[in-house]
Amino acid sequence: xxxxxxxxxxxxxxxxxxxxxxxxxxxxxxxxxxxxxxxxxxxxxxxxxxxxxxxxxxxxxxxxxxxxxxxxxxxxxxxxxxxxxxxxxxxxxxxxxxxxxxxxxxxxxxxxxxxxxxxxxxxxxxxxxxxxxxxxx
Numbered sequence: 001x002x003x004x005x006x007x008x009x010x011x012x013x014x015x016x017x018x019x020x021x022x023x024x025x026x027x028x029x030x031x032x033x034x035x036x037x038x039x040x041x042x043x044x045x046x047x048x049x050x051x052x053x054x055x056x057x058x059x060x061x062x063x064x065x066x067x068x069x070x071x072x073x074x075x076x077x078x079x080x081x082x083x084x085x086x087x088x089x090x091x092x093x094x095x096x097x098x099x100x101x102x103x104x105x106x107x108x109x110x111x112x113x114x115x116x117x118x119x120x121x122x123x124x125x126x127x128x129x130x131x132x133x134x135x136x137x
Contacts, residue, residue, distance in 0.1 A: 011060045011129055012040045016050035016076070017092065018068040022116060026063065029121045033129050047071035054080065059087045061128045066093035066103075074106050081107030088128045092116065 013030070017023045023043060033039050042057070044050035047070030054062065054076065062080070064073030071079075077089045091103045094114040103111050110124055 010038050010040050012042070012058065013129070014042050014044060014050065014053055014057075014059045014062045014087075016044040016047065016053075016063065016068065016073065017065045018045055019065070022065070022092070022114065025116055025118065026121070029118050030125065033125055037129060039129065047073075047076060050076055051079065054085070054087070061088045061090065061125075063090045063092060064108075066091050066095065066098060074103060074108075077103070077107035090124055 015023060015026050017026065027041070030039065030041055034041060042053055042059075044053055045068075047068050049070075050062075050064065050068075051071055053059075062076075064076050066073040073091050073093075077091060080087050080089055088109045089107055090110040090112060091098075091108040092112050092114060093103075096113070100111040109128075112120055112124070
């Protein structure tokens with residue numbers, strides 16, 4: 001099957017983060033991508049809101065705080081993997097004892113330790129936001 005590029009599709013990002021400071025950092029780093037590529041960004045302040053958003057929408061990239069009220073980021077990553085959804089999942093953690101391999105076994109594509117380095121976040125966005133999206137993918 002020949003794949004056709006979706007040139008008019010706006011990429012969607014979900015940020016599930018209970019820390020307002022980290023959420024503000026995300027929005028600041030995302031601003032150039034939003035302006036240049038027309039990204040759509042949604043935010044969730046807890047796991048319940050994040051899971052509801054994921055069940056109701058399609059996202060290209062989902063940033064999940066590992067520790068937030070309601071289902072945590074790892075539980076939501078496992079849900080995404082179990083349901084064979086296409087979202088790229090980035091787990092964010094402030095805990096030094098959380099294992100990256102364990103996170104990836106549950107469905108995470110990326111693993112970022114807090115405090116979040118804007119350059120690392122920018123590199124992840126370049127990797128996933130700039131990738132072409134195709135029908136039949």
